[in-house]
Amino acid sequence: xxxxxxxxWIQLIINAFALGAAGWIYRAYxxxxxxxxxxxxxxxxxxxxxxxxxxxxxxxxxxxxPEFMENALNQRIxxxxxxxxxxxxxxxxxxxxxxxxxxELEILKSELEKAKEMxxxxxxxxxxxxxxxxxxxxxxxxxxxxxxxxASGQLLITxxxxxxxxxxxxxxxxxxxxxxxxxQHIYQYQKDFNNYENIIxxxxxxxxxxxxxxxxxxxxxxxxxxxxxxGSCYATMNENGYGELQYSKGGDCAGVSLNTAFGDGIFPVYxxxxxxxxxxxxxxxx
Numbered sequence: 001x002x003x004x005x006x007x008x009w010i011q012l013i014i015n016a017f018a019l020g021a022a023g024w025i026y027r028a029y030x031x032x033x034x035x036x037x038x039x040x041x042x043x044x045x046x047x048x049x050x051x052x053x054x055x056x057x058x059x060x061x062x063x064x065x066p067e068f069m070e071n072a073l074n075q076r077i078x079x080x081x082x083x084x085x086x087x088x089x090x091x092x093x094x095x096x097x098x099x100x101x102x103x104e105l106e107i108l109k110s111e112l113e114k115a116k117e118m119x120x121x122x123x124x125x126x127x128x129x130x131x132x133x134x135x136x137x138x139x140x141x142x143x144x145x146x147x148x149x150x151a152s153g154q155l156l157i158t159x160x161x162x163x164x165x166x167x168x169x170x171x172x173x174x175x176x177x178x179x180x181x182x183x184q185h186i187y188q189y190q191k192d193f194n195n196y197e198n199i200i201x202x203x204x205x206x207x208x209x210x211x212x213x214x215x216x217x218x219x220x221x222x223x224x225x226x227x228x229x230x231g232s233c234y235a236t237m238n239e240n241g242y243g244e245l246q247y248s249k250g251g252d253c254a255g256v257s258l259n260t261a262f263g264d265g266i267f268p269v270y271x272x273x274x275x276x277x278x279x280x281x282x283x284x285x286x
Contacts, residue, residue: 077108077109084102139276141272142271146269147268148283150267152264154258154260159255169228170230171230176188176218178211178216178217178218179219180215187207196208225243225244226245226246227247227254242257242259261285262286267285269282269283
């Protein structure tokens with residue numbers, strides 16, 4: 001075999017190695033691309049999952065807005081009005097149903113008015129306000145005003161000028177009464193039991209457990225919501241957790257008392273300003 005043949009064989013071997021190396025590099029490049037595409041797919045899935053989660057959150061928040069509530073109430077009122085109109089054509093046979101639907105309609109209309117008032121409050125910067133109170137280019141901002149210390153699980157919103165003039169010294173009576181729905185017997189706090197973890201004779205559960213199971217139901221007690229510490233307590237102990245206090249000489253609007261979510265604590269107060277004016281206050285009660 002002459003030298004030229006050796007050279008050809010060597011070139012052939014070198015070319016074969018070069019092709020093998022190129023193939024290995026190409027294969028590694030393809031595998032790297034596949035891994036990158038797979039990683040991108042996972043990122044896209046995560047982004048889509050988060051996007052769906054935020055869409056659900058936004059949808060949930062929208063359902064809590066006064067505008068959504070107003071539309072929902074309008075739809076429910078329309079349904080009730082249609083039902084009442086249908087029942088009116090055969091009123092003799094549907095007197096009770098007609099009365100019940102009419103009562104439901106009045107309740108829905110009342111709730112609609114509340115929703116409208118809330119919506120007006122939240123979107124106060126309308127033409128009427130702009131004309132005599134605010135500038136059209138007024139700046140909206142929120143500032144932390146400070147903290148309020150709560151030691152009785154409740155707050156009172158009032159004008160301080162009336163505290164010296166009309167605040168009443170009234171003894172607070174912690175009157176909590178429950179009725180046993182099976183026996184109709186009445187049980188009173190600090191008379192029949194001193195602690196909600198007590199077990200009353202004849203029962204195998206604590207008072208708390210009896211209340212939670214609906215065996216004991218609270219008896220509603222009408223109390224005067226006077227402008228006093230006692231009146232404030234009576235207001236916050238009712239089923240709503242708040243109430244409007246009355247002046248000693250009669251008349252509402254002395255103040256609004258409300259309880260906190262979990263009792264005592266130090267709670268932040270925020271002020272919303274528009275064009276430098278205090279227009280809304282927020283109290284975080286958690």
